[in-house]
Amino acid sequence: MQLAQGPTRRWREVSQVPPALHPCSGAGPSREPRRTRSRTTVALAAFTVALGSGTNRLRIQRRVRPERKEVVQAELAERKSKEVLPYAQPQEAIQWPNVLDPMKRQADLSLEREDGEMKRQNFQGKRERTVRALMQSFLRMQDPLRIIRFGIEHPEGDGRGWAAVALTRLNKTQEAAKLAAGPDGQTPCGYQTMRYVAHACAKEGAIEAAYHLSRLQQKCGRTKFITAGSRAFQSVVESSALYLQSTAEQMPKLLAGHGARVAEEIETLLEMKNEILALTPNRRFLMLNEPFNQLIRWYGRARLIPQALRACEIMNELGIPRNDMTLHFLSRGCAQQFTCLKKAKRYTQAPNDLPGYRPEVVFLGRVNSGKSSMINALFSSLTKFAPASKTRAFTRKLMFYEVNKERAGLPHFMMVDTPGLGCADIGRAASITRDWPDLIYDYLKNREALKHIFHLVDARNHKLLPGDKQLLHLVAKAQRRSVRYTIVITKIDVCKRAVANDTAQRIREELSPYCDVDIMFASARSLRGVDHMWSKIWQSVTETPRGRRHKDIGRKELERLRELGPDATKGPSLSELLEIPDYRNVQQPQSFDGEEWAEDNDYDMKVGERSEEYFDDKWGEELDDEGEGRTLDDFDDEAYEDEDDFSEDATLLVVRTWGWKLRGTTASGRGLDSRLFKMLSVFCCCCLP
């Protein structure tokens, strides 16, 4: 009855103790000792203490419990991870070929746009989702046969494309190519699938199939901003670069031959020129800059410098903007090895003059006209090899830089940096004015190996200054008529185009009575004109036997490759599998001119050693991955906001989504998605023939 009425008296008393007087609380303002302590108060206090400690225990228990939970969970997770699961697949990193990702941008994986619309609606229908899910299950089961069968039977849900990409992931490139090209080899699926599979083929060494698949993209039609031909062009260049990369890794001795073969293919692409010119420059940069950079890089490794220079020309012709990496790869190809051979204060100290063997190019100009900086830019934008400074008259000796001495297959030549003239306002001017013209005159007069004079003039000078005229006088006096002479208008990055043009015009007018002068523009800082300068240097330094052999290297290596026949490729040709004819008719080799090789006596090398050592010297040691860390961060992503073709990249989306699913789905098959997929896949396995 008491219980029904409420708590007992003692309970009531406990609950009525005001908090300030509670023995557990130290907050009571009056802590005076009580005079009398009744039995009730003592019992009350004891009870309260007991209650308090009980609560504490509870609290402690509450604190302990989550820790124990974690331990148990960790144990469970460990046990699960040890289970052997039938369909567990190693979680590889799924990557779009990173080297050639044009902007190194992350794919935008969100399917919903801000305005609520769905992107790529084609792939979001019920049927497409089911197809994708099934394909994903087959991929997890690593079952290529089912993937192929399903891909062939469900072309409407883009099953063929998904299947082709899935097969490349299972390293079944041949089957993937067959699926992507269609039953007749002429019916492409989506352009991104074609591009992806073409890349896989190129990496496998099946370049013909890669070209075939790339060119099939022309049948995929154009989108709002991008022409079909430009996609084909892009894919061919990318495949070529990947092919050369894999050749360099697996068959380095045949790299030059394969490089020459690729160069021929690139030439034929120019028939699609108009398709590229229809794009905006920005789009051209996004699509083609990086593939061309890589191509130039591999040409450099293959010592195919004329081909690399031609690739630069093609970029100019098609209006593909270049960046500093383009010129870096070109420079590293042209000057693969360089040393400072000698610093000469007098001409008598100069190294031996070897006209037929080691040609020379010299850089002349006034003080501070940028001679040393230009040499640095030619070696590579990342190198500061020749000492340069804003201090006037910094270079005080003839500096002889020897290039490519130990690189057989490349022309061996010398670049000469000189002290500048026209520095009357500098201390020790008297000795400078007296000595340096004599030094330069002696050099110009006596040097038989001299092939090309580059006279550097600051673009902001507007005309030839006394120092420049003194130089011209020295050149005329030295009577070097057979030597090429080019005036280089430098530092064009710091002045307006009109100023540089005006300077060039005035110089041309001033010199027109005497000679038809060759004038070019360049900048060591923005690297403009560096490729042009390299092609001029190359013309001059390849007039030795070694240089002539170098010019011919592409043709000879290609011939060797054709002689080798099927041994020159890594695997069976995909064109056989696809039952399509060879992509290009193989041209008959041109007649072999053996004389060039017979002249091979410009080195201390024995005749028998040549074939082995041709590619076995310090092959690419200095080139290794110097430029790899460089990114295109300088480019403003926001400027390309309208360029959504890469973020909407369907194949990438598929592959990434698969990656997510594989990671997200628990191995035991938990999760609605996964269960549904399993049921569907079992259903399909039973129903499909």
Ligand SMILES: Nc1nc2c(ncn2[C@@H]2O[C@H](COP(=O)(O)OP(=O)(O)OP(=O)(O)O)[C@@H](O)[C@H]2O)c(=O)[nH]1
């Ligand atoms: N903006 C710009 N500056 C340059 C360029 N080339 C050289 N310079 C600068 O010009 C200054 C002189 O460069 P150097 O390469 O030492 O010139 P130099 O002709 O070798 O000079 P001396 O050896 O003293 O005769 C340096 O401060 C360079 O940074 C260029 O193309 N653009």
Ligand SMILES: [Mg+2]
């Ligand atoms: Mg200098």
